[in-house]
Amino acid sequence: GQQLNQSPQSMFIQEGEDVSMNCTSSSIFNTWLWYKQDPGEGPVLLIALYKAGELTSNGRLTAQFGITRKDSFLNISASIPSDVGIYFCAGRDNYNQGGKLIFGQGTELSVKP
Amino acid sequence: KAGVTQTPRYLIKTRGQQVTLSCSPISGHRSVSWYQQTPGQGLQFLFEYFSETQRNKGNFPGRFSGRQFSNSRSEMNVSTLELGDSALYLCASSWAASGANVLTFGAGSRLTVL
Numbered sequence: 001g002q003q004l005n006q007s008p009q010s011m012f013i014q015e016g017e018d019v020s021m022n023c024t025s026s027s028i029f030n031t032w033l034w035y036k037q038d039p040g041e042g043p044v045l046l047i048a049l050y051k052a053g054e055l056t057s058n059g060r061l062t063a064q065f066g067i068t069r070k071d072s073f074l075n076i077s078a079s080i081p082s083d084v085g086i087y088f089c090a091g092r093d094n095y096n097q098g099g100k101l102i103f104g105q106g107t108e109l110s111v112k113p
Numbered sequence: 114k115a116g117v118t119q120t121p122r123y124l125i126k127t128r129g130q131q132v133t134l135s136c137s138p139i140s141g142h143r144s145v146s147w148y149q150q151t152p153g154q155g156l157q158f159l160f161e162y163f164s165e166t167q168r169n170k171g172n173f174p175g176r177f178s179g180r181q182f183s184n185s186r187s188e189m190n191v192s193t194l195e196l197g198d199s200a201l202y203l204c205a206s207s208w209a210a211s212g213a214n215v216l217t218f219g220a221g222s223r224l225t226v227l
Contacts, residue, residue, distance in 0.1 A: 031217055041163070042203050043156075049131030100169045101146070101216060103156035113157065 006089050007102030013079055014112050021107040022073040023089035032065050032072040033101070038085045046087075047074070048066040079111050115140065117206050117219035125225045131192040134222045135207075138185050138206030145187040146216060147179060150201040161200075162187055163209075191224075197227045 006023045015020060031050055036045035047058050049065035049072060056063055062075045072089055089104040102106075118137040126132050138145050146169075147159040158171040162181035179189040187204075191198055201223050205216035 035218075040220070041204075042220050045215050045217070048215050090156075099159060100158050100171070102158070105149075105155040 004089055004091055004102055004104040006107055008107055009105065010108040010110070012110045012112070015079060015081060019076040019079055019083070019109060020073060021087060021089075022071060023091070023104045024071045025072070025091055025102075028069040029091035030069075030094045032063070033090040033092075034061075034063050034072070034074045035088045035090060036085050037088065037106075038104055043088055044053055055056050076109075079109075081111050084111050101108060117204055119202075119204050119218055120224050121222055122220065123150050123223045123225075125227060127227050128194055128196060130194050132194060132220050132224060133157070133188055133190045134202055134204075134224075135217060136187045136189075136204030136206075139208075140206075140216055142217075143185050144205035144206045144207045144209060145181055145185065145214045146205045146207075147187070148203040148205065149173070150203055150221070152200075156203065159189065168206060190211050196211035198226060 004023045004025050022079055033048050034046045036046050037043040046061055047056050047063040052069045053067045054065040060077045064073055066072055086106040086108050088106045090101045092101050120135045144163045146161040148156045149154050159173055160167055160179050161169040165181045174194045182185045186208040203218050203221045205218045207216050
């Protein structure tokens with residue numbers, strides 16, 4: 001099925017470091033969402049973006065909706081051990097694909113205390 | 114407000130069997146979407162139901178089917194199980210049909226096919 005290109009696939013960082021991950025798509029999206037999944041749980045919404053150029057923060061997390069509408073990034077500042085998990089971007093095109101949410105492959109984040 | 118509830122959480126089946134998974138959405142949510150999550154393929158969209166009607170379908174074979182009841186609860190069924198069907202099956206709900214709303218996920222049903 002169609003997927004977004006999310007990178008990097010995995011990251012190993014030291015506690016306190018900043019993290020950046022991004023997603024790109026060949027098609028335009030109207031909505032970008034970022035989710036985090038902890039082991040044994042379902043994904044939990046972190047940030048939702050609805051407008052090209054939009055920059056939104058949620059605590060130490062900041063995400064942006066790219067102005068081309070084909071990409072988005074997520075930054076985590078001053079990482080802590082509980083940031084460990086898999087981060088997924090997801091995009092939606094309301095006019096094609098029936099509005100279904102397409103997910104990236106995920107970025108697995110490991111944080112060393 | 115209770116979250117999205119999926120049952121069973123874990124199950125083991127053998128090839129050729131069939132399985133039914135259940136999802137109870139957040140109260141008031143009328144849309145239920147199903148995703149298959151595997152390490153190699155990530156989250157793949159299966160289908161979406163809204164008001165008991167299938168609105169959207171992913172690229173899965175006909176062995177994968179679903180339905181939604183009048184109380185918005187949904188079930189998905191996989192018949193003639195194959196080894197490759199081993200995965201975490203995630204259900205997500207939203208109050209309206211896809212297009213304007215974020216999805217709230219359940220914890221998933223982990224299916225192992227032996």
